[in-house]
Amino acid sequence: MIEIINITKKYGAIVALNNVNITFKKGEIHGLVGKNGAGKSTLIDILYGRISPTSGKIYINSTEIDFRRYHPDIAHQKMKIAIVPQQTEYAQDLTLEENIFLGFEKVDNLGNLDRKYMKNKTREILKEIGLDNYSPETKLVELSFAEKQLLNIGQTLYLRDSEIILLDEIASGLSEERMHFISEQLKKERKKNKTIIYVSHRLKEVIGLCDRITVLRNGSCITTEDIQEMNLDKLTRYIIGSDINMQNSSDAYYLKDYSTQPLLEIKNLSLDHSLKNINFKIYKGEVFGIAGLGVKKLMEILSGIILPSQGEIIYKGEKVFFTDPNTAIKRGIAYLSDDREGESIFTDFSIKDNSIVGSWEKISNFWGINSQKEFELFFSFTKQLRLSYNKFSDNITTLSGGNRQKVCVGRLINMFPSVFILNEPTKGIDVQVKYELMQYIREKLTKNSAIIMSSPEDEELLMVADRILVLYNGKVYDVIPRSEFSESRIFKAVQGG
Missing domain, CATH: 3.40.50.300 (P-loop containing nucleotide triphosphate hydrolases)
Incomplete structure (x- = not known):
């Protein structure tokens, strides 16, 4: 005892x-x-x-x-x-x-x-x-x-x-x-x-x-x-503590028109015994939240890290097949891993170099990297995300966890993707940085793109998402529209109840 x-x-x-x-x-x-x-x-x-x-x-x-x-x-x-x-x-x-x-x-x-x-x-x-x-x-x-x-x-x-x-x-x-x-x-x-x-x-x-x-x-x-x-x-x-209905201060940023062609459509996607016949559509300007067991595997399929056992991915009206992450990135789909230290940052690189990995083709010419474009990209995202750092040449490990995460998000921004796949983008960062990132995702990234996002905190999805898809036992259990958001509904859906 x-x-x-x-x-x-x-x-x-x-x-x-x-x-x-x-x-x-x-x-x-x-x-x-x-x-x-x-x-x-x-x-x-x-x-x-x-x-x-x-x-x-x-x-x-x-x-x-x-x-x-x-x-x-x-x-x-x-x-x-x-x-x-x-x-x-x-x-x-x-x-x-x-x-x-x-x-x-x-x-x-x-x-x-x-x-x-x-x-x-x-x-x-x-x-x-x-x-x-x-x-x-x-x-x-x-x-x-x-x-x-x-x-x-x-x-x-x-x-x-x-x-x-x-x-x-x-x-x-x-x-x-x-x-x-x-x-x-x-x-x-x-x-x-x-x-x-x-x-x-x-x-x-x-x-x-x-x-x-x-x-x-x-x-x-x-x-x-x-x-x-x-x-x-x-x-x-x-x-x-209570049945909290989260509301954002302004509804202007949320998607209201679902009559257009979806930017990304998933049909009958399966992965062995982990995912079973997953179906959903995502639209430009939307933050699409995903919760429940199997989120990471689903995101890794969409970003080309692992291959599905069956199903189709239709991107901008065209059936696509991603054999690796580079293929997905070239088509305009960029992924942020939930494992920042293990998979997202390059500990031997500087702050600047970490931010432009994946964008070298965009800033290079016959003679190599265009330094002017390189620094334009770097300073543009540091201003947008209010990155706090000493020198751009400092090693990435000199930054706090929150600022490292901003660099990882900035790297994706510099790729100019049409679809951002963000797996727990606020993981391990303090409340102030978390709020800044959430606000930026909702108000800035959705202008020209769609966001697929997961979070260990239901409140974050309730705050920024237009819809939330809930996985249970490898299947789509519920797709909740913003008008029906409540923390208890998500919480119970994740439990299959």
Whole structure:
């Protein structure tokens, strides 16, 4: 059992957790839910010893935690806590057996690795998690992301002798069928009197799986209730705070005419089991929001990063086929990844060079890059987006996260595309920069283009979008017009309810 008493965590003036009190019982699956930034991950990190609270006490099985000495090794070895994080680092070149026993190697009485035991135990775990089509000698790199997640869950449930299990967004990337399978395994672990803390945004699964649910909002504990007293509508209101209808100060910027030829039309687009028969149309001057599971894969198909298994993309009335991102860019479709540090910025390049990558053909002639055009492009976007920097020749890494994001958006602007595909364009930036970007997207980019945009924050889509398409279980669940926007409708649609 875990007792959390008046836990507060501050980062300077920012309060991540504010006087939180929760009891997690033995023999229960306890759901922990809330919007992004509610404090869920901070609480999980405290429980696992990754960070210490600013104040408050935690008792695990009646033993008070000494935060001066508490760290993940102590959490695992003494408190018998195991965690399945949202993102796990894997040893891709090692076998499944080696990955499962990495850090948990079994030795015999002579101090040698007990290969026979580890191989048999690996087979047992693979069978338990439905991956017995693989052998212990299979290299991890051969598994899909979802299968790697299952392997991590299997190691946690069936190898570690844990009494407390922390599950942080484990459903991400798992199909509904596989998640149902894992839910059944968790119910078996509950019968062994274990404490299971389950963090998820998939509320229907939380309601179907958990015994009690705690809601965090803005770092505070809003409520803890038995599942018998909870339903999707009630849980949604707790998480959001109210049924907020977002309105922009001016309706002049929103698209009203859908009688023209669509700029982009998607017909029966599918990707294996991830996306199924996706259909929609997008018009010039429109911000088209997309929410739900499968957003990134859909955007990567539209931008030529991955190929669909079937379906058509019709662009400006013509059927097109993008074999790679460069093909899409040349046709006028530009993509901004949600992984800014890993996929969007070039850490060896200057601020200026990062902003014009992809535009070199437009500013080059027979003799090379036209310096005058190069600087015209650079200074034009820096003025439009109010970029804060010292020297244009400085490395991109000298900028703040918000200004790096402005450079990434500026790079797309410099390509002059007809369709901007923006995957979480405000991710990891502060409120002021976020507002500036959102305003620019709505009021400037739509003048000559269409915008396809996703965001982890529903409020952002409600603020800027003309329509919002919601994906659920790989299919189009709802397309919501602006006149019917409400945060609860999006929230419930993402859950399939």
